[in-house]
Amino acid sequence: MILPTPSQTVGPFFSLGLPWSDGPYAVPEDAPGAFWLRGVVVDGAGEPVPDALIETWQADPAGRFDHPDDPRGAVATPGFRGFARCPTDAEGRWAIRTVRPGPVPGPDGTLQAPHIDVSVLARGLLDRLVTRIYFPDEPANAGDPVLSGIDPIRRPTLVAKESDDGLVFDITLQGDHETVFFAF
Amino acid sequence: MAEWITPAPYRSDVEGEQPPLAVPTYGSTALRSPRQPLVVLPQGLTELTGPLLGEGRVGALDHDLTRQHEGEPQGERIEVFGRVLDGDGRPVRDTLVEMWQTNAAGRYRHAGDRHPAPLDPNFTGAGRAMTDGEGRYRFVTIKPGAYPWRNHHNAWRPAHIHFSLFGQAFTQRLVTQMYFPNDPLFDQDPIFNSIRDPAARQRLVSAFDLDATTPEWSLAYRFDIVLRGREATPMEDA
Numbered sequence: 001m002i003l004p005t006p007s008q009t010v011g012p013f014f015s016l017g018l019p020w021s022d023g024p025y026a027v028p029e030d031a032p033g034a035f036w037l038r039g040v041v042v043d044g045a046g047e048p049v050p051d052a053l054i055e056t057w058q059a060d061p062a063g064r065f066d067h068p069d070d071p072r073g074a075v076a077t078p079g080f081r082g083f084a085r086c087p088t089d090a091e092g093r094w095a096i097r098t099v100r101p102g103p104v105p106g107p108d109g110t111l112q113a114p115h116i117d118v119s120v121l122a123r124g125l126l127d128r129l130v131t132r133i134y135f136p137d138e139p140a141n142a143g144d145p146v147l148s149g150i151d152p153i154r155r156p157t158l159v160a161k162e163s164d165d166g167l168v169f170d171i172t173l174q175g176d177h178e179t180v181f182f183a184f
Numbered sequence: 185m186a187e188w189i190t191p192a193p194y195r196s197d198v199e200g201e202q203p204p205l206a207v208p209t210y211g212s213t214a215l216r217s218p219r220q221p222l223v224v225l226p227q228g229l230t231e232l233t234g235p236l237l238g239e240g241r242v243g244a245l246d247h248d249l250t251r252q253h254e255g256e257p258q259g260e261r262i263e264v265f266g267r268v269l270d271g272d273g274r275p276v277r278d279t280l281v282e283m284w285q286t287n288a289a290g291r292y293r294h295a296g297d298r299h300p301a302p303l304d305p306n307f308t309g310a311g312r313a314m315t316d317g318e319g320r321y322r323f324v325t326i327k328p329g330a331y332p333w334r335n336h337h338n339a340w341r342p343a344h345i346h347f348s349l350f351g352q353a354f355t356q357r358l359v360t361q362m363y364f365p366n367d368p369l370f371d372q373d374p375i376f377n378s379i380r381d382p383a384a385r386q387r388l389v390s391a392f393d394l395d396a397t398t399p400e401w402s403l404a405y406r407f408d409i410v411l412r413g414r415e416a417t418p419m420e421d422a
Contacts, residue, residue, distance in 0.1 A: 002273055004410045005387050006202055006379045008361040009212075011346060013294040017284030017310040018348060020241075044215035051296075057234060057354050067233035069191045069352070083235030106228050107190070117230050117354055124212030126203035126378050128357065130225070146225060154220075173216045181218050182225035184196065184355055 007128070010121040012051040019053070019087050026056060026084040026098035027077070033061065035166030037133070038095040041088050041120065044174030048092025052122035054171075055085040056096055056133075058115070063102030100135060106145050113140035113147065120171060129181045133169045134159045154180050193227035194355040194412040195271055203378035210374040211335050227355060234354040238280035238314045247313040249325040257307035259288025259326030261402040264362070264390065267319040268349060271413020275319025276356075281409075282348040283323060284310040290329030290343075299331045324402065330369055342369040342376060351411040362407045363389045 010018075027034050037056075041049040059065050060077040075082070077099070084096035098116070106112040113134055120129040134141055136159055141147055147155060157179045160167040171179050205217035225231065245251050250261060264283075268276040286292050286309060289301035293309050309328075313321045328343045344361040351357065363376060370376055379385040387410070396404035 001271055001413060002269060002410050003198070003201060003384065003387065004271055004412050005358060005360050006384050007358060008203070008346075008375060008378075008388065010348075010359045012296055013292040014284065014346065014348075016292060016294055016308070017282050017312075017346065044219075047215075049216070055357075057230065059230065065229060065233040067236060067352075069233050070229060071191075081235070083237070104229050105190075107226050112228060112230075115230065119354075119357055121359055122216060124210070124214075124216035126205060126207060126210070126213065126375070128359065129205075129218065132225075150223065174219055178218055178220050180220070181222050183222035184194070184225045184227050184231055 007126060009123055009126050010053060012123040014053055014121070015087055019085065024084050024086040024096045026058065026081055026096055028079045029097060031077075031079060031099055033099045034097055035099070036095050037098055037116075037160065037167045037169060038093065038163065039169040039171055040092045041094065041122070041171045041173065042092060046175070048088070048090075049122055049173065050088055050090045050092055052088045052092070052094070052120060053085060054088070054094045054096070055119040055121070056083065056098070057117045058082050058098065059101040059104050061099055061102050063104050063114075103140055110145050111140065111143075113138055113144035115144075115146075118171075120173075129173070130183070131171065131179050131181050132158055135167070136160060136162055150180055190229070191232045192414045192416045193232065194353060195415055200381040201379070201384040207374060207378045209336070210378060231354045234352060234356065235350055236279075236352070237350055238278065241280065242312045242314050247311055247321075247323050249307065249309065249311050249323065251324075252308055253306040255306040257287065257304050257326050259304075259307075261324070262327050263322060263324050263396065263398065263402050263404040264345065264407060265320070265322040265396065265404065266406050266408040268315050268321065268409045268411065269319055270351070270356070270411050275315070275317070276351055276411060277315055277317050277319055279315050279350060279352070281313045281315060281321045282311075283345055285325065285328040285345040286331060288326050288329050290331035301329070301331065327364070335374065339372070340369050342367040342373050347409065349409060349411060356411040358409070358411055360409070361388060364405065365389055365392055
């Protein structure tokens, strides 16, 4: 076994190397069911974080991943990438274009509610932060093994809210409404 | 549908080998590090898969930062190369490696960089490469410079190159920095020293490799990158 390379901050100037023009598109713009998922990243003083990068990874509407380790076979959605990345702007805002994923098998034969995994990278974060986006009005949330394990007071930080053209998911790095972050 | 086996999970971080999120000597962590403990997320298919990027994204000259403009950039020409491996020593093949850095004078080509050092019209400072079947990658660039930042009195960042990797799974995602051997600025840099285990810290330092230099052309530094390995090798079908 070899020990892993340690993480370091992405720094404030990652926009030289990481963003792409089509980065925010997990699906083609006009994919059936596509919507905008938008949010703001704020710090412990409630100030927007203008130098963060948001990355998302998710299953397709059938609950399949575009990856050979998904033992159920290839994704069924043409043009589906499942990955998006978007830097925050001067007001801390980010947005990705995506579709709602299907439910995904969990450990021990359980079914996980539809969700999107998120990485948050920024100056001042020596390692990325990981969170999850769940969907509002999703009956499967009640039985989701991850969501059910979270303190009910903090659980709403993991659930997106409806908006005019899609969904909103704000990320609070620190403080009273701090987003739940995960380790694995 | 055939019966299927969940892929084996990836190993968790070991104490001291990864930086803590709150580091008092690194000012920007003060308002950005979560105060609540991280919640352990069981590794399901979302975490055991990940974006396989690169196909169609890397141009022929993306790995050579000295040939992205009409003229040659100023500075000490270097090759940076190595292998991307997982924690079991297996090569991570066909994976995207992204990198970015300052120019030779220690300035990023970025509107937010206020260091009064010259910009180089022939240097952007970003590169992309794919690993080959053995997990190898290679960049041609110039040695980045040190630069001051306002973290503490007379704070200077050691010369470094930022690296970004995805591996094969969401759990393997890594953003790190490569440093150069024997840098006199190591001792006062809170970002480098955020890795508390001195042996782990040294894994961020590249090795000068005289044998890999190109005579009368460029010096060479080797930087091997190790992503998390699996907990256990999945059982082969009987």
